[in-house]
Amino acid sequence: MTEEIINQAKQEGNVNKLKEIAVEAFKAGKDDIEEFANAAILEIENATKQAEEVSESEKSMIGNQGGTQEEAEIRTKSVEVRAEEIEKKAEEEIKEVETTNAENPKTEEVKEVETPSSAEVFNSTEMIREMTGGSDKLERYGRGYDSALNMYASSLTNKEDLEKYKDIFSQLAPEDKAKMEEGVVGQEIKNAMLNSSVPEVKAKFAQDMENYSQMFPTSVENAKMYSTMTTPNFDPKKFQEMYDVSEQQLFRILQGAKDKMIEDIRKEQNVKIHDLTLTYQELINKAPSEKTNLEKNLQWKVNEITNASEISVTRINEEYNERSKKISS
Amino acid sequence: MYVVLLAYIMTPQEQAQKIKEITDRALAELRVLGEERHQIILDYVKELEAKKIEAIRAHILES
Numbered sequence: 001m002t003e004e005i006i007n008q009a010k011q012e013g014n015v016n017k018l019k020e021i022a023v024e025a026f027k028a029g030k031d032d033i034e035e036f037a038n039a040a041i042l043e044i045e046n047a048t049k050q051a052e053e054v055s056e057s058e059k060s061m062i063g064n065q066g067g068t069q070e071e072a073e074i075r076t077k078s079v080e081v082r083a084e085e086i087e088k089k090a091e092e093e094i095k096e097v098e099t100t101n102a103e104n105p106k107t108e109e110v111k112e113v114e115t116p117s118s119a120e121v122f123n124s125t126e127m128i129r130e131m132t133g134g135s136d137k138l139e140r141y142g143r144g145y146d147s148a149l150n151m152y153a154s155s156l157t158n159k160e161d162l163e164k165y166k167d168i169f170s171q172l173a174p175e176d177k178a179k180m181e182e183g184v185v186g187q188e189i190k191n192a193m194l195n196s197s198v199p200e201v202k203a204k205f206a207q208d209m210e211n212y213s214q215m216f217p218t219s220v221e222n223a224k225m226y227s228t229m230t231t232p233n234f235d236p237k238k239f240q241e242m243y244d245v246s247e248q249q250l251f252r253i254l255q256g257a258k259d260k261m262i263e264d265i266r267k268e269q270n271v272k273i274h275d276l277t278l279t280y281q282e283l284i285n286k287a288p289s290e291k292t293n294l295e296k297n298l299q300w301k302v303n304e305i306t307n308a309s310e311i312s313v314t315r316i317n318e319e320y321n322e323r324s325k326k327i328s329s
Numbered sequence: 330m331y332v333v334l335l336a337y338i339m340t341p342q343e344q345a346q347k348i349k350e351i352t353d354r355a356l357a358e359l360r361v362l363g364e365e366r367h368q369i370i371l372d373y374v375k376e377l378e379a380k381k382i383e384a385i386r387a388h389i390l391e392s
Contacts (some may be wrong), residue, residue, distance in 0.1 A: 033345060036344075037348055040349070040352040043352060043356070044352060047355070047356050047360075048359055050363060051359040051360070051362045051363035052366070058370045062374060063371065063375070065374050065378055065381065067373060067374065067377045071373065072373055075370075075373055076369050076370065079366040080366075082362055083359055085358075086359055087355070090351050090352065090354070090355035093351045094352070097344055097351070098344070098348070133377065155335050192352050279360070282357075283357075283361065296370070297364060
């Protein structure tokens with residue numbers, strides 16, 4: 001793997017290629033530190049963009065008060081410049097660490113060498129945990145793990161790939177894999193529902209469902225349930241025919257989907273607030289003099305998350321009411 | 330006794346640790362900058378609000 005390949009993938013905006021590269025590195029364990037350095041640089045680049053970017057809620061606040069995006073950008077220009085400086089400096093330092101050893105190899109006489117191989121080092125869960133800061137969350141969302149998870153999602157429709165990369169996939173948490181399975185299977189179901197009047201699609205849908213039901217029975221059931229709430233232009237008759245269920249059964253499936261979606265939103269809300277609180281606690285520990293301001297910001301963000309969740313729950317309830325009316329009409 | 334080529338002065342673990350330290354520091358600095366940027370936006374919004382209120386006040390007093 002060379003930097004050129006990574007740069008080309010970045011220039012082309014080929015995220016999948018980058019993910020593949022990271023997955024391969026994750027799997028093989030490289031003899032050099034290049035992949036880890038590139039992953040770190042990408043992480044910093046993303047964080048820089050995040051620090052610079054005006055969020056949708058901020059844009060909306062500015063717009064509501066008659067302000068302009070241009071003015072906001074002028075006022076935040078100095079932050080942007082400093083963020084770029086931090087990014088540049090960190091990238092240079094990382095490159096220096098990455099290349100120093102390669103430029104200065106040395107030869108020594110030794111009786112016995114008992115160091116772990118690079119593959120052992122980079123494949124060990126302990127090392128990944130150490131690299132990503134030691135927390136389960138970071139480990140789970142670390143670049144290698146995240147890439148492997150995406151690789152898993154793209155392999156779900158290909159049995160050969162599932163077999164080929166099973167050593168990687170065995171390292172993924174079952175609950176994370178389940179989410180990917182539901183996402184992929186759910187999308188297939190949704191697409192089939194949208195095109196169910198096309199005979200070829202209907203036939204393929206039946207075949208795919210049979211395969212998926214064998215491989216991921218729980219995911220298929222969940223995806224079917226969610227599709228009653230997520231498929232646009234809800235047509236109860238179509239669903240009854242596709243899933244071979246009665247009107248009453250369809251109504252219960254819809255209700256189950258609504259309850260589960262609201263439960264998921266509440267869970268996500270709690271996780272976000274929890275993570276945010278930890279992040280702010282860390283910032284407060286680093287800068288105690290900023291405690292009051294940071295606490296205010298935290299409260300503002302918590303309120304924003306809570307409000308967004310309430311809006312989502314209201315929308316789901318409205319959607320549910322409309323769909324249940326369609327079933328009974 | 331035999332000769333081996335040690336390709337690195339630092340072990341991969343040491344290199345990874347060093348890179349991780351640099352990354353953590355940069356991410357922490359960027360998080361603080363992100364907060365600073367957010368505060369600038371909040372101040373801008375407050376300023377706009379104040380201008381709007383001032384305009385309303387002026388309009389009321391004129392009429």
